[in-house]
Amino acid sequence: MPESLTLLIAPFVVLNAVIGIVTYVTLLERKFAARMQSRIGPYRVGPHGLLQPIADALKLMMKEDIVPAAADRPVYNLAPIVFLLPCMFIFATIPFAPGLGVADLNIGILFFFAISGMEIVGLFMAGWGSNNKYALLSAMRAVNQVISYDLPFIFAALTPVLLAGSLRLSDIAAAQDGLWFVFYPVIGQLAFIAFVLSTVAAENRAPFDILEAESELVAGFRVEYSGMKFALIQLGEYAHILGSSFLGALLFLGAWSGPGPEWLGPGWFLLKAMFMFLLVTWIRWSFVRIRVDQILALSWKALLPATLLLLLATAVVVVWRANGGA
């Protein structure tokens, strides 16, 4: 197949797959949450609610697009797109199987971090452009929180990078052939816990979701969005969560390694990503949220020093091992 065609087809396939998985992941979350709350969840639309996401997507497409009269139009209209694009780009460097990915850059994980940090721009644009006190308050909290938690997120994710010795994501996955990094004594487990915690916080999931805190700010920065723009924001959020789940599965759970033939690899990968996603969801539906100053205190005073120390410890262990230590 000519190179140019592959370059067009691969992203197309990945994007569609991602959007498909994202829509059904919302259903998975709803069913999971429902069972936790001793109820059933979506049940009527399609067998066992399987057509619910399609119905939701159709509904959002058909809704009226209300723009507040005093909103800053260019900023307001561009915000969902600026928010969505980075959330889609993060899938570019993730290899779904050895050799199967859009662009297996040799700085793969760095690209992931850099581009996922861009979505905060879209978030703030949404809050500002809505010309709404609640939205603005929420956007300011968001900037604070996402920036504070991106740092521990990066440091926790750098631990597997140090253990594998490469920034390329397929190398990190391959280095887990013998032992998944989550089972690496002490360091692996600590890094995994720190990773999950910072993921939950960086994606504004409860208990760190003061950003949207409906009971106080009524949907936060997306309060003025309706219809397709709201759908784009939702899509971006869930795509980001999914991307972080895939990254977590790759960094810690061995990506595509699992019993059975090679072509089952992507299937195992998907399963592990779902496990990470459900972990985040389980935390979300169990805890009340804490205040914004407590969230920031947790990040700067506890998580960041802890992940820094962990990184240093990992470096020491790696060098010690390389020099023939036991």
Added chain:
Amino acid sequence: MTSDQARTLIGARFSSAQIDGPGGALVVTVPLDQWAAFAQFAKDDLGCRYFSFLTAIDWKELGLEVVVRLDNLDDNMSVTMKTRPGPGVSLCPSLTPLYRGANWMERECYEMFGIQFEGHPDLRRLLLPDDWQGYPLLKSYAVDTPYPPYR
């Protein structure tokens, strides 16, 4: 501090106060000019630091009557103070400087009966819209007085 001790103390201090009420309940009617002084006395000497409620009754030709109930939680005693500003008079000293709980109660009394509480920091309508005309709980105010539901 029992009810009987309170009765003696009140009788000694406020000679113009009428203490009635059968046996247990202590109901004291004080003249208007001693209203705040009696409340201060109840708070300091009778130990009634708990502010239960403040309300008013419209006795038509006899005028209005302001009723306040104070409780002494430690000794399980309560004092109900009443005063009559007099027919046609709707002025009363405010108890808000003494008891913070009187704030909202007096605002409600003002908007329902038209009693002006002197010394209240923020006397405006509480439950009804600011542009309401009339004082609803007065007997002269008809139950079915119309008010436009929209603005």
Added chain:
Amino acid sequence: MTTASPARLEVDYAGSERLTMNMGPQHPSAHGVFRAVLTLEGETVVGVDAVIGYLHRCHEKLAETLTYAQYPSIASKTDYVAAMTSEFAYVRAAETIGKIEVPKRAQYLRVMAAELQRVASHLLWLGTWCMDMGGALGGGATIFLYCIRERELILDLFESLVGARLLYGFYQVGGVRYDLPAGWTATCRETVDLIDRRIGEYESMLDDNPFFMARCQGVGVISRELAEDVGISGPLLRGSGVAWDLRRADPYSSYEDFQFLVPVESSGDCFARYGVRMVEFRESLKIVRQVLDGLPEGPVSSRPGLKSVAQTRIPKGEAYARIEGPRGEVGCYLTADGSAKPYRMKWRGASFSNLSVLPHIIPGHKVADVVAIMGSVDPVFGEVDR
């Protein structure tokens, strides 16, 4: 109500600027219709102007037009979450003035209904408070659904007893309106045992949950002196160290026959009030069991089936009857003039006094704490606005 704010506001956030934010009448955690005009400096609240009256239905004027037999059903609409105790205050006031005897069986049934209502009300409090703090899409909703599931069991009991789930009409001057249907006591015992176990689950979920404690401890401290000065009551008062429960201090309707503890905590913050209410759950269930064990036979009303308006007359007099409701002291100050309708009825709503403590304790806290404090104060706006 204050004037409307301009359509386009100058959002010039320079850190020390004051922002006036409306936590308006339509708000997911306003617990009803309540408007708080908050003045914010960054995230800290520096001033609160509480605007109430959105649910004002002129109960006090209405009571002057309804007879003593007609009003109890309306009284339940003040504190609609705990309707039984609301009716209780009114009928007790009328009975005190008219010196009307209430048969023993009726007194026990009244106590049982009031205590079951207390459990149902506290379940709703816990669910909605956690939902306010945790979000309707999050951990709060989980606890909310569990609490509602239990509350439904109690409402089913009430439905088979009275016919209504939320607003009854069970209490009448002279007794209660209905007797227990067949099989009701067995269902009641099962329900009480089930709820007892489930409350253990909630305690294990919340008692040492670090997120929950971080949200509640040290937040909304009401000092003992402020508590008495403002006149708050119920779990708020007991959470601030004042051991005052009307069921103990001024026993009514045979409460002196029952053994129960009155929880008191001294820290005065949201966590203390939470602790008080969690203990009250168990104590109320204890009282219900004691009532069921010792329920005497007899009539359920001393004035059953009133046939004419003349029979509902209460002689001249006045009385203040107070009840320990789930939210505090619910009182009815009744002035009777010898006719079938009261001359003046003053409703002392527990939530009215409880809510008036907000402007004194909120300044200094963050916006998120406003929600936590409001939930722990547990206002019901039917009582506040009447």
